[in-house]
Amino acid sequence: MKKLLLIRHAKAEKDTNCKDIDRPLKYIGMQDAAFMADRIKEKSLIPQLIVTSPALRTKTTAEIFADHLSLPKSTENKAIYEASQKTLLRVINEFPDEYNFIALVGHNPGISMILSYLTGEAMEVHTSTVALIDFEIDDWASVSKDIGKLVYYSSPNE
Secondary structure (H helix, E strand, O other): OOEEEEEHHHHHHHOOOOHHHHHHHOOOHHHHEEEHHHHHHHHHOOOOOOEEEEOHHHHHHHHHHHHOOOOOEEEEEEOOOOOOOHHHHHHHHHHOOOOOOOEEOOOOOOHHHHHHHHHHHOOOOOOEEEEEEEEEEOOHHHOOOOOEEEEEEEEEOO
């Protein structure tokens, strides 16, 4: 069985004079990410590996989760930034099979689209939302449309 924890980055600054990829998290975003990391830790939903977009807001979100879950530094994958559903599926299909539980920290609309594609569930994915998908398969390359089961979904406002 493979498990995928989708995490949408925490709330980021909108009005900055920097490039989109360099937008930092707001203070409330940092608090929300820490809150959600603690929430999944309480439920023992701790991935073995975190893979993140190289954008500052996703890297910071991933760092907060890694810190709260006592995990190693996240792995960056450039393809996750501004990724389409098709690109995110390719990223997931290329995950290393030695890991059975991986977290992917990314952006909308990609995170919402891949969640719906993999599970058939159309969910609103706000900042700092987490969604755990179970797959009854043995390798990441087999992940495809509608084969995942959404088993946990939570956001800071719930």
